[in-house]
Amino acid sequence: MNIKKVGILYHPMVEATLAKAKELESSLTMQGVAARVCSSWEKEEIQTMLEGTDLLLTVGGDGTILRAVQAVIPGTTPITGINQGKLGFMTELDAAEAIQKLPLLFAGQGWLDERTMLQAELVAQGQETRVFHALNDVVIARGEIPRIIRIDAAIDGQPLATFKTDALVISTATGSTGYALAARGPIMHPQSRDILLVPVAPHLCLSYPLVLPETTEIRLRVNTYHPAALSVDGHINMPISDGDTIIIKRSPHVARFFRIRAENSFYLSLEDKLRGKQGESGRKS
Secondary structure, three states, rough: OOEEEEEEEOOOOOOOHHHHHHHHHHHHOOOOOOOEEEOOOOOOHHHHHHOOOEEEEEEEEEHHHHHHHHOOOOOOOOEEEEOOOOOOOOOOOEEEHHHHHHHHHHHHHHHHEEEEEEEEEEEEEOOOOOEEEEEEEEEEEEOOOOOOOEEEEEEEOOEOOOOOOOEEEEOOOOOHHHHHOOOOOOOOOOOOOOOEEEEEOOOOOOOOEEEEEEOOOOEEEEEOOOOOOEEOOOOOOEEOOOEEEEEEEEEEEEEEEEOOOOOOOOOOOOOHOOOOOOHHOOOOO
């Protein structure tokens, strides 16, 4: 992979990430690589910056990566995450080692990791249909009133159940270590294309997580008199109402990551990441 132009995204609410982004920019410029720094919260500016960009570096945690993916789609610019956050399931390098190891990526020692995404189609009464894409998850949840909502679920056109729950998490394998895991869902290998459905605090209804084939279409109809919300990757959030329908299936897009650690290193670093540990113990390659 010939890398001549790099974008560097930082978390605008964490001062240390901007300092690291500037340090990376200086180092790359000295190596003859064009680099530009931008806040990960400025989606339109990122999309402008992407033209001709060979690689995006993110400085922060998994949330910064999720914002980067939302800005890149439907493009194909690969991302390399540099961890300067609390968790880094999707990040590739720790902040302390980034300057040292990035030249190895540029020298051709990396590999492309493609991750399955979800497509969520929101069909709301009296509104145009809206389509979203998620790397981690799509969540339907109760609003500010602490009462359960009802969600009628159908799988490939066949009724499944009415969930009476605080939330329903539809997750990719990448997202299986996020909200879905907190709701007692299974951890899936990141290369899996299957879709995970996990109810959160279910009450007198189907309570087990389901692992569904990649070809599955999930149709969810909101059935509630109380406020409810739709969340896509935790960054796109909007209210939804009684009768609204969300249709979820595998997205035609994928998120692409440029990595340097060994392709079989997922299980090697899993325990450290689950315990919130960072550093070389979870970055063997």
